[in-house]
Amino acid sequence: xxxxxxxxxxxxxxxxxxxxxxxxxxxxxxxxxxxxxxxxxxxxxxxxxxxxxxxxxxxxxxxxxxxxxxxxxxxxxxxxxxxxxxxxxxxxxxxxxxxxxxxxxxxxxxxxxxxxxxxxxxxxxxxxxxxxxxxxxxxxxxxxxxxxxxxxxxxxxxxxxxxxxxxxxxxxxxxxxxxxxxxxxxxxxxxxxxxxxxxxxxxxxxxxxxxxxxxxxxxxxxxxxxxxxxxxxxxxxxxxxxxxxxxxxxxxxxxxxxxxxxxxxxxxxxxxxxxxxxxxxxxxxxxxxxxxxxxxxxxxxxxxxxxxxxxxxxxxxxxxxxxxxxxxxxxxxxxxxxxxxxxxxxxxxxxxxx
Numbered sequence: 001x002x003x004x005x006x007x008x009x010x011x012x013x014x015x016x017x018x019x020x021x022x023x024x025x026x027x028x029x030x031x032x033x034x035x036x037x038x039x040x041x042x043x044x045x046x047x048x049x050x051x052x053x054x055x056x057x058x059x060x061x062x063x064x065x066x067x068x069x070x071x072x073x074x075x076x077x078x079x080x081x082x083x084x085x086x087x088x089x090x091x092x093x094x095x096x097x098x099x100x101x102x103x104x105x106x107x108x109x110x111x112x113x114x115x116x117x118x119x120x121x122x123x124x125x126x127x128x129x130x131x132x133x134x135x136x137x138x139x140x141x142x143x144x145x146x147x148x149x150x151x152x153x154x155x156x157x158x159x160x161x162x163x164x165x166x167x168x169x170x171x172x173x174x175x176x177x178x179x180x181x182x183x184x185x186x187x188x189x190x191x192x193x194x195x196x197x198x199x200x201x202x203x204x205x206x207x208x209x210x211x212x213x214x215x216x217x218x219x220x221x222x223x224x225x226x227x228x229x230x231x232x233x234x235x236x237x238x239x240x241x242x243x244x245x246x247x248x249x250x251x252x253x254x255x256x257x258x259x260x261x262x263x264x265x266x267x268x269x270x271x272x273x274x275x276x277x278x279x280x281x282x283x284x285x286x287x288x289x290x291x292x293x294x295x296x297x298x299x300x301x302x303x304x305x306x307x308x309x310x311x312x313x314x315x316x317x318x319x320x321x322x323x324x325x326x327x328x329x330x331x332x333x334x335x336x337x338x339x340x341x342x343x344x345x346x347x348x349x350x351x352x353x354x
Contacts, residue, residue: 007151069099077114120133152183153182205224256287265291
């Protein structure tokens with residue numbers, strides 16, 4: 001049965017349902033107990049499950065992660081909250097040196113069913129340390145799964161799957177979407193945790209986004225449609241592992257790609273996506289893969305964040321810069337479909353595609 005929930009309520013429901021289903025699930029972090037968390041994601045859990053299963057931690061992020069690792073080694077499934085994105089940096093050593101490595105270090109003898117919930121990104125008028133997009137740090141670390149939902153439905157199903165996973169999961173929650181509403185079916189397993197979702201179909205280019213930027217990409221696609229461009233929107237959902245199959249199929253079909261994310265572009269997550277697309281779709285590309293990202297600066301003051309963050313207008317500007325004069329664009333749909341199906345694509349057969 002489907003009901004309309006905010007993303008915050010969907011996350012709260014997922015935590016409660018997971019705790020009811022498995023007594024080994026424990027939830028803790030700064031202010032997650034009686035207060036219910038800064039964003040109220042853990043509201044009511046202490047009242048229902050008691051302070052042994054949902055409790056406040058000291059203001060010590062490295063301690064939160066260290067104790068979670070110890071709990072997991074002894075059979076529990078901790079779900080910890082970092083409160084704000086940049087607050088997690090003091091715990092980074094625990095994450096990369098121990099959380100990500102213990103399963104491999106013990107040759108699989110010790111699993112690490114730990115979920116690290118991190119409210120991340122801007123768009124709510126937060127100051128520095130409250131608006132970072134730090135996904136590249138975690139996605140670069142082998143041994144971690146890194147995911148980010150863009151809808152309330154995904155927030156529910158992806159968090160339930162993350163809690164059930166034997167591997168550590170960095171669960172990035174886009175703060176600006178906490179109060180967005182959508183249908184949630186708690187009995188629908190949804191898409192697999194490691195697969196991307198197609199949010200909008202298109203034939204001329206592929207917009208690749210995740211978290212809060214999926215909404216930006218969809219708005220950009222709508223503006224592009226007014227210009228006559230048909231943009232497909234992919235929601236990665238899982239940043240690590242990366243769903244090469246879905247992304248490659250889309251880009252080989254459309255011939256162009258733009259990556260949209262909030263973090264700084266230099267050495268950002270979009271650089272990895274652009275490299276993978278270029279390596280696997282080179283002979284299908286009509287233009288270089290572009291990125292629409294945050295500026296290469298520390299996160300700005302609240303009144304300036306709109307200038308820093310990607311917008312639908314910046315997405316549209318990138319769409320217009322995709323070298324539409326290419327001869328490959330002039331090929332009809334059947335030719336492009338044939339290429340997507342694996343027929344050799346040569347300059348001679350398509351009028352000189354690059």
